Amino acid sequence: MRVNKSTAVQIGNVVIGAGNPVVVQSMTNTDTLDTSATVQQILRLTEQGCQMVRITAADISQAENLYNIKNELIKRNVEVPLIADIHFNPKAAEISAGIVEKIRINPGNYVDRKWNPNFTEKDYYNTLEKAYDNIFPLIDICKKHNTAIRIGVNHGSLSERVLFKYGNTPQAMAVSAMEFLRMFKEMDFDRIVVSMKASDVGVMYRANKLLVDMMQKEDMYYPLHLGVTEAGNGTDGRIKSICGIAPLLLQGIGDTIRVSLTEKPENEIPVAKQIAALKNIEQNMLGKTFDESDVETHIIYNTAKTAFDLLENKVSKDEVKQGRTFLSDQQAKDVLQALGIERYKAEFVACPSCGRTKYDIESALEKVKSALSGLKGLKIAVMGCIVNGPGEMADADYGYIGAGNNTVNLYRGKELVMSHIDEKNAVEELIKIIKQDGKWQ
Ligand code: SF4
Known part of the structure; x- marks a missing residue:
């Protein structure tokens, strides 16, 4: 500690x-x-x-x-x-x-x-x-x-x-x-x-x-x-952030936090405050209890505790799937997906955007997600700029990156496959590439 x-x-x-x-x-x-x-x-x-x-x-x-x-x-x-x-x-x-x-x-x-x-x-x-x-x-x-x-x-x-x-x-x-x-x-x-x-x-x-x-x-x-950088948006982005940040806070590690969401920056603050509050109940790791009526804090705490136990090999993925934690089936799946231990749907890596972003990344992420969510096992990055985006999309299988003037660059891994294509056609073009690669399931 x-x-x-x-x-x-x-x-x-x-x-x-x-x-x-x-x-x-x-x-x-x-x-x-x-x-x-x-x-x-x-x-x-x-x-x-x-x-x-x-x-x-x-x-x-x-x-x-x-x-x-x-x-x-x-x-x-x-x-x-x-x-x-x-x-x-x-x-x-x-x-x-x-x-x-x-x-x-x-x-x-x-x-x-x-x-x-x-x-x-x-x-x-x-x-x-x-x-x-x-x-x-x-x-x-x-x-x-x-x-x-x-x-x-x-x-x-x-x-x-x-x-x-x-x-x-x-x-x-x-x-x-x-x-x-x-x-x-x-x-x-x-x-x-x-x-x-x-x-x-x-x-x-x-x-x-x-x-x-x-x-x-x-x-x-x-x-x-x-x-956790490039955590994405919605529930997925929030769970990834909880699973990365909270297990460290629960051990007394961490002094300031940022939850990176591909949403309006102000949406990050309520989630960040809830996660930050966990440090105040870190003593729970030592067996104390906290307010039973605070259901949301319970869910965040149980998510964090399950992620901690998985990261430290104190519990196996099968034990989590069998319900040996305090999480519902769906919550257990979400934690396993967030940690990359088991994939139930495509994983989306998306930057939170910043002053370098030259397109509407929030709606781009929504479009890409709704077209490709079913591709279980694939990792797809949606990034805001071609300066840092290609390097920071980690080991994503495909990348969709804003290139300025309403155009997008498409990547297969680190390889640039198409550049400056009209944003209106970009999702379709990405689908074609995935189909050509035989990965469209
Ligand atoms: S990838 Fe580019 S746009 Fe996205 S957060 Fe990083 S620097 Fe900003």
Whole structure:
């Protein structure tokens, strides 16, 4: 158990870690250059109880516009801490660090982005050194402005450095975070939060547990941000999030959470609050009881407990199917499907969308789901952009990715099969590809 073991990190008016209540956060999906739309969405999020809001800062102009967004919020007396989401662009990170309270960087793409098939042990150390040099100016700015950093590792976008040494594994994810944690320690910077996200619940769970072990061995207790990425929408998205986040919270692991749904961002907050509340009843793992009349909490707790028992091999899938948990038959099936242990229908991996999204991903996901749900055993990804989408759709069998101007790119695994096809025909084209592959059941 790691209960209350993490250190405290102050982010604006919010403290993460050190036994404080779990902080609930989300992310905008508006265009960051559209100040008014972004501010309105942040207001809707805070009304629901969102305590920190992340915003895409894809380039310099978006990073600079964080200043206008912040000012508009200040005019309205809204003090919610803002987080800039950075991929690929150190300059955008450095500008954002002088404006917002926290920066999220992805160690997988902060420095190196190209796959080098002849990567060597020497390249491993060279790219690590390059990462150190690239991150140094950012740390300097963060120290000056009291800005925190989240090291946000994503299973779908690991650096070629760790892929070369550890493969696409939970261990590679934990090592990726440790590389940056050691660098930050050397630079005497400790306003740090760490996350290990994956769309696969088991990978996300194991990566977090491994990271906690690795950190403890080096006397590090940074707070953890938990989330299952690309969880999808509706009941499926909610159950995946419960199965990934809650078993960790029940062990005292996790200090802030984001439930990623392919829905309006404000829909994430009520679910996140229910999951966060589980940390307060984590003592139930030790045999205490809680309010019997709270049926919804019971279902979430039993879902989380069943997922925990499956992930820790304390119960077999047959025992779950035979009803040896407190779940109904359907709930038991949902947990087995969410953990990828048994598939009763197609699995959909879908990103929550963000300021990089250039199409209506919510309705795209609905269309794809209603056409392909029956394809039991297949994993289909619906992603918002072609910059990060292809890398982050994990090991999906097929990908449906927004390519801008109402067009879609279709993938078979990682292979681009059709590009820039009219969105109106995209589902039909995907069906044709699946039929050609003999996988239409
Ligand atoms: S894949 Fe989705 S969430 Fe990720 S950057 Fe692209 S649009 Fe945003």
